[in-house]
Amino acid sequence: MSATTSTTPPNIYPDLYNFPPFFTRQPNTTTFAAQLHAWSTFILTYCRHHRLFTLELSTALDSDLFHNKALNRRLKPADAVEVLEAMRKDGLVEWVDGATRSTVLVYWRKPAEWAEVLYRWVESVGQKGSVLTLWELVNGEMTEGEEFHGMHPMVLQSVLAVMVKRGQAQTIGTEIDEMGVKFF
Amino acid sequence: MLARVSLTAANRPELLPDESLLFVQPNVGLYEGKNKLPNHQNGFAYLTTHRAAYVDNAQPRKYSVAVELKDVDRVEPYAGFLKSSPKITLHLKVNATGSASSTNTSNIPSTPSPTPPQTVTWICPICSFSNPLPSNHVPGLSEAPSCLTCGIKPSPSILTAALNAPPPPPSSSTCPRCTFHNHPSLSSCEICGASLISTAALLETSKIPSNLPPPQPQPPVSQIIKFSFRGGGHGSFLTHLRSALIQRKWLLHSAPPIPRPPPPLPNPPSHASAGIAGLESTISARRNTAIQTLGSGAFEDIDSLRAHGKDLIALAESFKARFNSTPGDGDTVSSSLARSASDITQHLNLISKDQLPSGDEAGWIDELSRQVADFLLTNKILQREGGVMTLIDVFAVLNRARAGIDLISPSDLKKAVDRFSALKLPVRCKKMKSGLVVVRDAGRTEEVVARQVREWLGWDMGVTVRDAAEKFGWSLGVAQEELEEAERRGWVCREVGIEGVRFWGNRFLWRRGEEEEEGAGEG
Incomplete structure (x- = not known):
């Protein structure tokens, strides 16, 4: 953690991160609600900072997110799942695999917000009317440095679904690798 | 004559140094003379070696009084008849009362005893007997007395009429009640016994001898106190009362101590006041006094053991103090248990089931509850335990303090602590979420x-x-x-x-x- 903290601005770690009870599931309901809220805020801040669109539970449990190496405290897997499940109910994350619950998509912006970000970009670079492949959109050279660069395809799909509904885009093709999109 | 009683935190009478509790009887009312004392009609009677006390159930702090047994002249039981409860009448000594009232109620001028009280009479409508109205009667407030002859209670209107009746005519020779013309020197009517001294005459007579303020219209101090045992139990109370009156424990207080052999001449202090020799001589002197206390007949017979009891306790205390002077982690229950063994030497005011009428389970539990509260508070046991104790610890400490005699059963203790809040005691019993029962200060x-x-x-x-x-x-x-x-x-x-x-x-x-x-x- 020491290496990470020196390179990243410390403000992504909340005060509570250095508070040992933060890593224990609180039995008191009121306290637990506050704890869940603190975790959910922290997870979103963390993912935004590290531009993580997905969180794989097994790796995340060993990362700084769920493991405070300085304090030698970690969140138990079951408790982490409980936190993520609570976030899912708020629409902040989504299980990629509902049954096994090993990976989540993290919506540190909601799909509707992403749609706006994407549309603003399309307008600013004059790509209206042109057809782009999905791969090109999130991994191509021209979107480098944009907030949505590297977006997980599943997140992108739900963003595009919002845009299609709004009449701002139309998807072409069915296979996820070969899909294209046209913006209006 | 009825002195107020100071109460402990748990509303039991506070005992004097040599006093000990003999008997407790719930559901008792108090009479002064022939009349019920208002607000003293439902409470506990506590009999100690020195006093007979009444502690009211509803407002113990306000209405609790006691009679000193040393003022009691004789005791008269009354077995009760039909609806009338058994009673015990305490006749008080007249001169003793005078001295008692001069000490206890010094600011109130004692009324001259020979003058009979100014009485108001009412005529019973059934049997036409003229009854005296009790001197402490307040119209509308106190209960109307029943006719002394036929036992019928008068209607309030008759009483008001009697109270508002014109004062007796000033000529004192004519009886105000039966109009018989008495001899002027008589103080009461020859025929009907009514008082012939009018209020005006009374005032005059009192003014003549001295400049004392006129006697207040307050009720004269009655010489008779009755305990009415509504819930029974007068038999045991009477037995204990009589034995207490015979034993006269209150005399012990002023009795001179049992003479003891004069102490050996102290060593001349000149050569033993400094250095190790000085210390050693102090220690040996202390040891000598200890040996004297133990050896000088303390264990020879029971009376001298009693007489030496205080010295022995002081000796034990000094040993304890020496042991305790080494600081330790003394805040565990086990050390508190050890300490409670010494608590027995303190004045515990312990009650046992024999001191209550048999078969009165509720009264026993209530009294036990008060005692547990007293025990925990007066000996600062609860305070030492941080204001909270588990019931198990209370049980252990309490029975340890009873020194193995007359132990309290767990179920009795549980019932007793459950009564804490009902009896408004300053401790509370609380059941924790886990089922653990604790006893704690009411403030905590x-x-x-x-x-x-x-x-x-x-x-x-x-x-x-x-x-x-x-x-x-x-x-x-x-x-x-x-x-x-x-x-x-x-x-x-x-x-x-x-x-x-x-x-x-x-x-x-x-x-x-x-x-x-x-x-x-x-x-």
């Missing part, structure tokens, strides 16, 4: 305790159950419960680590600012 609500815990924890300190137990003097079980209670209230939160559970101030729910505002923060 969960709120107060949780606040204390929180203020102690401050902003960034984690504590284990053991730390809390040490800090507040609780036993481990109590500490666990109190912390979990504070957690349930959201004051603290927990951290489960490898070392076990630690409790922290709840930073999830408070912000640092709030904490500092309240001045409780440490970090």
Whole structure:
């Protein structure tokens, strides 16, 4: 953690991160609600900072997110799942695999917000009317440095679904690798 | 004559140094003379070696009185008849009362005893007997007395009429009641016995001898006190009362101590006042007094043992003080148990089941409840335990203090602590979430305790159950419960680590600012 903290601005770690009870599931309901809220805020801040669109539970449990190496405290897997499940109910994350619950998509912006970000970009670079492949959109050279660069395809799909509904885009093709999109 | 009684925290009479409790009887009323004393009609009668006391159930602090047994001339039982409860009448000594009233109620001028009270009479409508109205009768407030002859209660209108009747004519020779013309020197009517001295005449006579203020219209001090045993139990009370009157324990207080052999001549202090020799001589002198106390016949017969009891206790106390002078971690229940063995030497005011009428389970439990409260408070046992004790510890300490005689059964103790709040005692019994029953000060609500815990924890300190137990003097079980209670209230939160559970101030729910505002923060 020491290496990470020196390179990243410390403000992504909340005060509570250095508070040992933060890593224990609180039995008191009121306290637990506050704890869940603190975790959910922290997870979103963390993912935004590290531009993580997905969180794989097994790796995340060993990362700084769920493991405070300085304090030698970690969140138990079951408790982490409980936190993520609570976030899912708020629409902040989504299980990629509902049954096994090993990976989540993290919506540190909601799909509707992403749609706006994407549309603003399309307008600013004059790509209206042109057809782009999905791969090109999130991994191509021209979107480098944009907030949505590297977006997980599943997140992108739900963003595009919002845009299609709004009449701002139309998807072409069915296979996820070969899909294209046209913006209006 | 009826002196007020000072009560302990648990509303039992406070006993004098040599006084001990003999008997307790619930459901007792009090009479002064022939009339019921208002507000003294439902309470406990406590018989001690020195006093017979009445403690009211409803307002014990206000209406609790006692009669000194040394003022009692004779005792007269009354077995009761039909609806009339059994009573015990205490006839008080006249001269003793005079001295008692001069000490107890010194500011009230004693009324001249030969003058009979100015009485108002009412005529019974049934049998036309003229009854005297009790002197302490207040119209509309106190209960109307029944006719002395036929037992019928008069209607209020008759009483008001009697009260408002014109005062007797000034000519004192004519009886105001039966109009018989008496000889002027008579003070009461020859025919009907009514008082012939009018109020005016009474005032005049009192003015003539001295400049004393005129006698107040207050009721004259009656010489008769009756205990009415509505719930029975007068038999045992009478037995104990009679034996107390025969034993006259109150005389012991002023009795001279039993003579003892003169102490050996002290060593000349000139050569033994300094250095190791001085210390040694002091120690040996102290040892000598100890040996004297033990050896000088203290164990020879029971009377001298009693007489030496105080010296023995003082000796034991001094030993205890010496042992305790080495500081230790003296705040565990086990050490409290050890200490409670010495508590027996203190004045415990213990009650046993024999001191209550047999078969009166509720009265026994109530009295036991008061005693447990007294025991925990007066000996500061509860305070030593941080204000909270588990019922099991209370049971152990209590029965230890009883020194193995007349022990309290667990079920009786449980019933007794359950009565704490009903009897408005300053201790409370609480069942924790886990089922653990604790006894604590009434002032120490969960709120107060949780606040204390929180203020102690401050902003960034984690504590284990053991730390809390040490800090507040609780036993481990109590500490666990109190912390979990504070957690349930959201004051603290927990951290489960490898070392076990630690409790922290709840930073999830408070912000640092709030904490500092309240001045409780440490970090």
